Amino acid sequence: MSYERKMLEDLKMPTRKEIEQALLKSLFNNNGVIKEFGVGEKIVEEIANDFGLNEEQRTTYLETVYKKENRVKKSYLWHRLLFRAADSLAKEKLISRPTQTVLLTNKKEWMLTEDGYNRTLEILHIPLTQKEILPIKSYEVQKMVKKICEQERPENYNPFENKKTVKITRETKFRNRAFKQAIREAYDFKCAVCGMKIYSPNTLIWEVEAAHIVPHSVNGKDDILNGLALCRLHHWAFDVGWFTLEDNFKILASSRIKDLSAGFGKLENYDFMGQLSKENLIISLPKEENIYPHPKAIKWHRENIFCC
Helix, strand or coil, rough: CCCHHHHHHHHEEEEEEEEHHEEEEEEEEHHCCCCCCCCCCHHHHHHHHCCCCCCHHHHHHEEEEEECCEEEEEEEHHHHHHHHHHHHHHHHHEEEEEEHHHHCCCEEEECCCCCCCHHHHCCCCCCHHHHHCCCCCHHHHHHHHHHHHHHCCCCCCCCCCCCCCCCCHHHHHHHHHHHHHHHHHHHCCCCCCCCCCCCCCCCCEEEEEEECCHHHHECCCCCCCHEECHHHHHHHHCCCCCCECCCCEEEEEHHHHHHHCCCEEEEEEEEHHHHCCCCCCCCCCCHHHHHHHHHHHHHHHHHHCCCC
């Protein structure tokens, strides 16, 4: 029996398969990405806590002898086990390596791939259909997010898909998820109108939604120039025409709000609909000007959805 194998058995360390599953679950719980396994990294302790590792299991060193260099290298056994499990998952193409992810996000992280995401949902007994509402990142979708955010901002922008029929393909599903992710991130997960920012108790589902300016129902593009981050109430109000935007991003409220019955459009003492009618209200916008909503999309909404 090798020195390392004996150490693993004596310390009763988790198996590689067990650690692989724990890594996939941790990736899911951290929106699809975790940092490298350096000393002091929170994720290292989190997974150790999940296994209930004692102090000795967490801090035992593994010694590697380099005879040619006449030196001994010490590394934490637990860190090494984590890296080996991650390396194994990367070889199966279930996660991307930090060397790959950094080229995409400028961050050295392990990230779920679509296959890894599917495997994790299977482990957690979560239907694949939940991928449409969960904000979990995957390497393939993140590539599309980057493409959406880095596109040129044309003057002659067309907010409609240039096709007669929209076929639901793997790529269109990716793009739909990428659109939602790109919009939420661009607006810092806040409603552009009221600033609401909140997630579910398990931190997996954000309240804010990615709203199309030109609706999907009329083949509006899954495009950051055709999107806004809105809370559910403001998303509904925007979609049905209670308010729209001017080209300078001021909120333009429907004149019909004043005709609402006294008890309508209020949350206790808060006049939800009345707030939209205040003068000079401007929506919150992304930091990067090139991904602001496009005037062509806004103009279409004013002329076709808004109830003046």
